[in-house]
Amino acid sequence: MPIYEYRCRKCKHLFEVLFRSRDEKMTVTCPECGSTRTQRMMSAFAGKIGNTSDGGAGCGSCAATTCGPS
Numbered sequence: 001m002p003i004y005e006y007r008c009r010k011c012k013h014l015f016e017v018l019f020r021s022r023d024e025k026m027t028v029t030c031p032e033c034g035s036t037r038t039q040r041m042m043s044a045f046a047g048k049i050g051n052t053s054d055g056g057a058g059c060g061s062c063a064a065t066t067c068g069p070s
């Protein structure tokens with residue numbers, strides 16, 4: 001079961017949420033203040049948060065689209 005780290009946008013509280021399945025969509029409520037304005041944190045914290053481009057199997061660290069096996 002995947003565990004995702006969430007951050008509350010209201011009180012900045014960090015907490016983890018256990019999902020029963022990877023595709024499960026549910027409203028995550030902050031355990032501290034009860035706000036539903038929560039944001040999932042990427043597990044690779046050093047990655048580019050907010051990058052919406054789908055890089056596929058690329059290395060993600062270089063701009064070349066030819067990076068990796070072709």
Ligand SMILES: [Zn+2]
Pocket residue numbers: 008009010011012013030031032033034035
């Ligand atoms: Zn909160």
